[in-house]
Amino acid sequence: MDDQQLLRYSRHILLDGFGVEAQEKLAASTVLVVGAGGLASGVLPFLASAGVGKLLIADGDTVDLTNLQRQIIHRESSIGHNKASSAKQSLAAINSSIEITAIETRLDAAGLARMVETVDLVVDCTDNFVTRHAINAACVLSKTPLVSGAAIRCDGQLMTFDFKSEHSPCYACVFPDSPDAVEAEEDRCGVMGVFAPLVGVIGASQAADALKMLTGFGELSVGRLRLFSAATMTWREVRVRRDTGCRVCGTSPLTLARPEQESYA
Amino acid sequence: MLNIKVNGHQTALPLGATVDQLVTQLALEGKRYAIERNGKIVPKSAVGGTPIEDGDQFEVVIAVGGG
Numbered sequence: 110m111d112d113q114q115l116l117r118y119s120r121h122i123l124l125d126g127f128g129v130e131a132q133e134k135l136a137a138s139t140v141l142v143v144g145a146g147g148l149a150s151g152v153l154p155f156l157a158s159a160g161v162g163k164l165l166i167a168d169g170d171t172v173d174l175t176n177l178q179r180q181i182i183h184r185e186s187s188i189g190h191n192k193a194s195s196a197k198q199s200l201a202a203i204n205s206s207i208e209i210t211a212i213e214t215r216l217d218a219a220g221l222a223r224m225v226e227t228v229d230l231v232v233d234c235t236d237n238f239v240t241r242h243a244i245n246a247a248c249v250l251s252k253t254p255l256v257s258g259a260a261i262r263c264d265g266q267l268m269t270f271d272f273k274s275e276h277s278p279c280y281a282c283v284f285p286d287s288p289d290a291v292e293a294e295e296d297r298c299g300v301m302g303v304f305a306p307l308v309g310v311i312g313a314s315q316a317a318d319a320l321k322m323l324t325g326f327g328e329l330s331v332g333r334l335r336l337f338s339a340a341t342m343t344w345r346e347v348r349v350r351r352d353t354g355c356r357v358c359g360t361s362p363l364t365l366a367r368p369e370q371e372s373y374a
Numbered sequence: 375m376l377n378i379k380v381n382g383h384q385t386a387l388p389l390g391a392t393v394d395q396l397v398t399q400l401a402l403e404g405k406r407y408a409i410e411r412n413g414k415i416v417p418k419s420a421v422g423g424t425p426i427e428d429g430d431q432f433e434v435v436i437a438v439g440g441g
Contacts, residue, residue: 144441146441147440147441148441149441233441234441235441236439236440236441237439237441238406238437238439241439258441259437259438259439259440259441260438260440260441261438261439261440264438265438266435266437266438282415282417282418283408283415283437284406284407284408284437285418287404287406301440303440308441334408334415334435336435347408347410347413347414347415347433347435348413348414348415349408349414349415350414350415350417351417352417352418352419352420353417353419354417354418354419354420355417355418355419359419
């Protein structure tokens with residue numbers, strides 16, 4: 110790091126247990142953020158400002174007017190433009206010294222699996238269960254750490270998985286993929302609404318977990334499902350253990366490659 | 375009878391009941407849910423074989439998918 114960088118990141122470097130070493134780890138890291146909506150609006154600015162060396166942002170959607178109430182990474186001028194590219198533009202203004210790649214198309218399961226293999230960590234900021242399961246399966250297969258967040262109405266959920274540990278549960282251990290489960294219309298922000306700062310709370314928490322996982326700084330909350338209510342401003346956490354009968358990470362996994370899942374929204 | 379709490383509400387189940395009976399009673403099948411017993415998630419593969427004990431506290435956590 111040169112003097113300018115040491116100055117730029119000095120408030121991290123000053124932290125006990127962080128230091129130049131952790132900062133250099135961030136600079137050498139590549140993170141994939143899937144989805145560039147509300148949660149990503151909380152995640153991405155912190156990953157960029159904190160100096161994560163390479164960010165890959167994937168989203169096939171375009172920004173619309175109803176997104177702007179909470180997806181603060183986008184601007185009025187971004188309406189109609191691809192979300193990944195709009196996010197990239199905002200982040201480039203925050204930190205021009207990092208490399209940001211916008212993936213503007215929907216990846217199929219194979220593309221997702223390929224991409225997950227090349228990164229140090231994945232942050233799930235998607236808005237549907239099909240993609241959540243595809244990301245989880247790809248991360249389990251490649252042992253890539255995963256920080257999963259979700260938000261609707263006033264309720265947020267957060268889970269961080271370190272698949273390098275053989276005891277780690279996975280997303281499907283907690284919420285197994287069930288082909289019978291209807292993709293309930295009421296789960297969508299467009300139907301139920303979402304309290305704007307909720308995505309910031311969950312997104313910033315995902316960023317914290319991602320930075321901690323990449324650097325080893327602080328204590329990481331793995332193997333826990335953390336539930337946040339923006340209505341009461343309270344957190345609750347539940348212990349999760351690996352399900353040996355899990356179809357994704359269990360002792361006899363059935364569907365690791367998930368070839369039937371072709372795209373995410 | 376077994377006196378238990380589900381989402382903070384007192385309820386009763388017959389002696390010998392297992393967690394899958396509670397899942398049926400709560401009409402959770404086909405939903406994206408996790409069931410928490412005394413602060414820990416009951417793995418789905420263990421739901422059928424997990425006996426309920428008097429005084430157990432359950433919380434049903436429905437998966438949130440929005441982003």
